[in-house]
Amino acid sequence: xxxxxxxxxxxxxxxxxxxxxxxxxxxTGLFSFxxxxxxxxxxxxxxxxxxxxxxxxxxAILAAGLVAGIISIGIGRLTLKLKGDYFCIATMGFGEAIxxxxxxxxxxxxxxxxxxxxxxxxxxxSLPFIVAIISVILVWNMVNSRQGRNMVxxxxxxxxxxxxxxxxxxxxxxxxxxxAVLAGIAGALMANFVGFIAPKTFNMxxxxxxxxxxxxxxxxxxxxxxxxxxxxxxxxxxxxxxxxWRLVFYGLAVIVIMVGRPQGLLGGMELTPAGLRKAAAANKxxxxxxxxxxxxxxxxxx
Amino acid sequence: MTQxxxxxxxxxxxxxxxxxxxxGYSLVYSIMNFSNFAHGSVIMLGAxxxxxxxxxxxxxxxxxxxxxxxxxAIIAVSLERLAYKPLRDRKAPFLxxxxxxxxxxxxxxxxxxxxxxxxxxxxPQIFAQGPIMLGEIALGRIxxxxxxxxxxxxxxxxxxxxxxxxxxxxxxTAYNMKASALMGVNPNFVIILVFAIGGALxxxxxxxxxxxxxxFPQIGAxxxxxxxAAVFGGLGxxxxxxxxxxxxxxxxxxxxxxxxxxxxxxIAFLILIAMLIVRPTGIMGKNAEDKA
Numbered sequence: 001x002x003x004x005x006x007x008x009x010x011x012x013x014x015x016x017x018x019x020x021x022x023x024x025x026x027x028t029g030l031f032s033f034x035x036x037x038x039x040x041x042x043x044x045x046x047x048x049x050x051x052x053x054x055x056x057x058x059x060a061i062l063a064a065g066l067v068a069g070i071i072s073i074g075i076g077r078l079t080l081k082l083k084g085d086y087f088c089i090a091t092m093g094f095g096e097a098i099x100x101x102x103x104x105x106x107x108x109x110x111x112x113x114x115x116x117x118x119x120x121x122x123x124x125x126s127l128p129f130i131v132a133i134i135s136v137i138l139v140w141n142m143v144n145s146r147q148g149r150n151m152v153x154x155x156x157x158x159x160x161x162x163x164x165x166x167x168x169x170x171x172x173x174x175x176x177x178x179x180a181v182l183a184g185i186a187g188a189l190m191a192n193f194v195g196f197i198a199p200k201t202f203n204m205x206x207x208x209x210x211x212x213x214x215x216x217x218x219x220x221x222x223x224x225x226x227x228x229x230x231x232x233x234x235x236x237x238x239x240x241x242x243x244x245w246r247l248v249f250y251g252l253a254v255i256v257i258m259v260g261r262p263q264g265l266l267g268g269m270e271l272t273p274a275g276l277r278k279a280a281a282a283n284k285x286x287x288x289x290x291x292x293x294x295x296x297x298x299x300x301x302x
Numbered sequence: 303m304t305q306x307x308x309x310x311x312x313x314x315x316x317x318x319x320x321x322x323x324x325x326g327y328s329l330v331y332s333i334m335n336f337s338n339f340a341h342g343s344v345i346m347l348g349a350x351x352x353x354x355x356x357x358x359x360x361x362x363x364x365x366x367x368x369x370x371x372x373x374x375a376i377i378a379v380s381l382e383r384l385a386y387k388p389l390r391d392r393k394a395p396f397l398x399x400x401x402x403x404x405x406x407x408x409x410x411x412x413x414x415x416x417x418x419x420x421x422x423x424x425x426p427q428i429f430a431q432g433p434i435m436l437g438e439i440a441l442g443r444i445x446x447x448x449x450x451x452x453x454x455x456x457x458x459x460x461x462x463x464x465x466x467x468x469x470x471x472x473x474x475t476a477y478n479m480k481a482s483a484l485m486g487v488n489p490n491f492v493i494i495l496v497f498a499i500g501g502a503l504x505x506x507x508x509x510x511x512x513x514x515x516x517x518f519p520q521i522g523a524x525x526x527x528x529x530x531a532a533v534f535g536g537l538g539x540x541x542x543x544x545x546x547x548x549x550x551x552x553x554x555x556x557x558x559x560x561x562x563x564x565x566x567x568x569i570a571f572l573i574l575i576a577m578l579i580v581r582p583t584g585i586m587g588k589n590a591e592d593k594a
Contacts, residue, residue, distance in 0.1 A: 031397050078579050084396055085337050086582045089533055093574040096526070100568040204526075208404050215401050244416035251409025258402040259388045 007237045012132035013189045015229035018213045019139045020182030022225040025214050027143060028175040029155030030080075031088045033207045034095025038068045038180045040202035041098065042187025044108055047117045047197060049188075057127065061188045068184025069177050076176045080169060095207050102199040113198025117191050128189050135182055140222055142178065151175055152220065183210075212254055218264030223271035228264070304438040309559045310552065315445035317551020318452035319514075322507035323528030324535070324543040325459060326500030332476035332538035333496050334390075336399040337529065340381055342522025343410035344501050348374035348508030349517045350418065356426055363428050367451070370505035378501025379494055381406055390493075407522065414519045422516040448510045455506055456544065459499065463540065472496060476538065527554075530574045536584030545585055 017039055024030050042064035049060040079090040103111045142148050150171045153161040162168050191197045209232075217228025232250075239246040257264065269279045323345060330338045352370035355361045361369065385402050429443035463469035474482035475492040483489050511524065528547060535546025550570060558566045577584065 025397075029397075031400070078575075082578060082582055085331075085335075085400075085537065086533075086578060088400065089337070089529075090575060090578045093530075093571045093578070097568060097571040097575065100571065104564050104568070208408075212401060212404065215397075244412070247412035248409055248416055251405045251407070251412060254405025255385050255402055255409065258394075258398050258405065259385065262389075262392070262394055262398055 007234050009128045009193060010237070011230050011233040012128040013186050013193060014210075014213070014233045015132045015226060016128075016135045016189065017183045017186035017210055018217075018225050018229045019135050019222070020179030020186075021210050021214050022217075022222065023139060023142065023151070023182075024175045024179040025211060026219045026221065026225065027148060027155060028151040028172060030172060030175065031084075031211070032091040032179070033088055033204060033211065034091035034093070034098075035179065035183045035210050036202040036204065036206035037091075037095035037098035038072065038183035039187035039190065039206065040095075040102060040197075040199065041068045041071060042184030043191040043197045043202070044102060044114075044187075045184070046188025047114055047191045048108070050118045050192060051114075051116075057192055060192065061131065061185050064184040064188035065181040066184075068187070069181040072177050072180030073173070075180075076173045080172050080176065092204060092207070095202075095204060099199045099202055102202075109198070111199060113196060113200075115196050117195050117197065119192055119195045128193060131185060131189060135185075136222065136226065139178075139182075143222060147171070147174060155220075216254070216257055216264055218267035218269065221264070221266040221269055223275070224264055224266035224269070227266065227271070305559065307439050309555045311439060311441060312445065312559075313552035313555035314548065315442070315449045315551070316555060317548040318449045318456075319507055319510055320528045320531045320551055321456060321544050321547035322452050322503050322510070323525050324531040324547045325456065325540055326503050326507075327525075327529055327532045328535075328538055328540055328543035329472070329496045329500050331532070332540075333472070333479070333493055334386070334399070335538075336396040337403070337537075338500075339400060339403040340406040340410070341500065341504060341528075342525030343407045344374050344378050344381070344522075345504040345508040345511070345525055346414065346519060346522040347377050347410065348501075348505030349512035349521055350414065350508075351505060352509030353423055353425060353512060353517045367506055367509055370509045371502040372505070374505030374508065375498040375501035377410075378497040378504065382493060382497040411519050411522060418519070420519055422518040424516055425513045428513065444514050448514060451506065451510060455503055459503070460540070462499075468495060527570065530570055532584075533574060534577055534584055536586040539584070539586045542584055542586035 017035065021032065021035055024032055024035075045067045046060040046064040049055050049063050050057060053059075075091075075094055079087055079094070082090055102108060108114055143151075150161070150166045151174075153164065153166055154168055154171050158168055161171075187202075190201075213228040213232045214225055216232060217226070218224030236246050236250065239249075269275060323341065326344075327338060327341055330336075330341070348370045351373035352366045355366040355369040356363075359369075385406055386399060389398050389402060429447065433440035433442045434446070435441075463472060471482070471487045471492055472495065474485070474487055475489055479489050508521065511521065527550065531547035531550045532543045533546070534550060535542030535544065550573075553573065554566050554570060557569050561569075
């Protein structure tokens with residue numbers, strides 16, 4: 001039972017980071033391979049606050065989000081003007097640089113990692129869940145606000161968005177900072193949930209994993225990200241018995257999804273009554289349009 | 303002075319391997335405009351192909367290279383056909399290509415771990431022990447072979463690209479796929495050709511790298527370096543990839559020689575970030591606006 005609960009807690013922690021990335025990749029269309037770097041910053045800041053400064057967990061979580069957010073502003077200033085692949089490569093370089101700095105920093109354990117970080121006690125079980133739920137609500141509100149609509153506009157057509165009076169740089173920066181803050185908070189949760197952190201936990205594979213969850217769940221869908229985080233964190237754990245083969249199938253599943261259902265599980269759709277009605281209406285309109293054009297074709301009008 | 307020359311030799315040797323890997327990346331990028339992150343896995347498979355053709359099949363040194371190059375080329379082309387072609391047909395954004403490449407990389411690496419196993423394997427001893435002394439400078443025999451074979455492959459590639467009709471077709475497609483298709487260049491053929499060339503070079507690089515160190519499923523991680531080299535020189539530019547790779551090899555050996563081995567990778571990544579900020583198109587890259 002405790003094991004199963006642990007898996008769900010891990011899913012909740014991953015979800016917090018994935019939600020941030022969903023804002024950045026899913027809604028704003030910026031592609032990062034370095035978010036494990038922000039998680040690492042959060043994890044180490046959180047560990048320093050609890051293990052070295054002996055402050056409570058809430059302080060650790062807040063500090064982690066704050067530091068990750070501040071660093072992301074600097075990184076955004078430098079990299080957000082880059083396009084496509086170049087932004088993605090720059091974030092990758094940033095993530096790896098963070099990892100290598102931590103590797104060489106003996107005060108926080110260096111490459112061997114940092115053991116015996118104080119773990120959640122008392123409200124232990126609920127803390128990751130509480131943070132995850134709060135994050136879902138905040139992100140949901142953000143996406144359905146003016147800011148969220150601006151982000152989607154930037155994703156769809158940057159030039160047109162700019163013409164329509166949207167401050168593209170500011171919108172991108174907001175998305176990056178939000179995602180970094182959430183990744184940092186997830187890192188702090190992780191450090192205090194596992195009780196052990198090492199730089200190699202936050203390598204490029206971790207960054208990729210987060211991005212894959214966002215794409216798997218569906219671009220531009222919060223409920224997709226939630227579902228993706230739950231499924232893709234829990235499934236590998238459940239199939240731990242097939243240890244060597246589970247990642248083989250994981251890789252295969254990613255390819256199959258990309259090739260077969262590129263919009264992901266719930267691309268652009270939300271699992272709420274309103275969202276489902278909207279999706280159904282869109283489907284119906286599409287089918288009607290198709291039938292109409294077929295009929296026209298039959299009558300020989302086109 | 304001796305130390306300087308020694309570092310120079312070592313740097314060129316490792317840089318030439320990076321170059322073999324980087325041109326594969328760069329070729330694919332120049333045509334398809336996406337970073338083929340599965341390239342590292344192809345290199346890893348190349349190292350295994352070479353290893354098994356030497357140990358299981360008992361083939362000598364040179365034929366093993368051909369086995370590895372051929373095997374890797376087949377893998378690279380099938381990856382294109384099975385994973386990238388459907389995306390291409392749908393005109394999917396570059397993001398989907400990258401994710402698919404990542405998925406393919408996870409798949410191949412873990413498939414090798416599950417079937418062959420994670421333990422590192424040693425190539426059979428091919429060269430005599432002990433370096434060749436050139437005055438005060440020690441030239442490792444494997445390092446010499448690395449440099450020589452890479453140089454031959456890269457020279458052949460440059461001749462092919464610059465002086466054959468097919469090479470011209472690749473250049474034209476990289477410049478403008480639509481226009482060259484209208485002039486009768488089959489883009490599908492060029493894409494397959496590019497993946498085959500990149501794969502074959504990856505195979506050779508894999509064998510050389512495996513010979514110098516060991517063969518293990520995570521060997522592909524080294525391509526991150528070749529990738530930095532490609533960005534450094536300018537994504538999509540062949541001479542840029544060559545120059546970037548040699549420079550990166552030299553910088554790395556000089557950093558580990560004069561500073562510390564621990565900071566080698568960190569400095570490589572910091573250079574990458576600095577380059578992207580100052581001049582994202584790299585030393586010889588095309589205009590970034592066109593590549594967005």
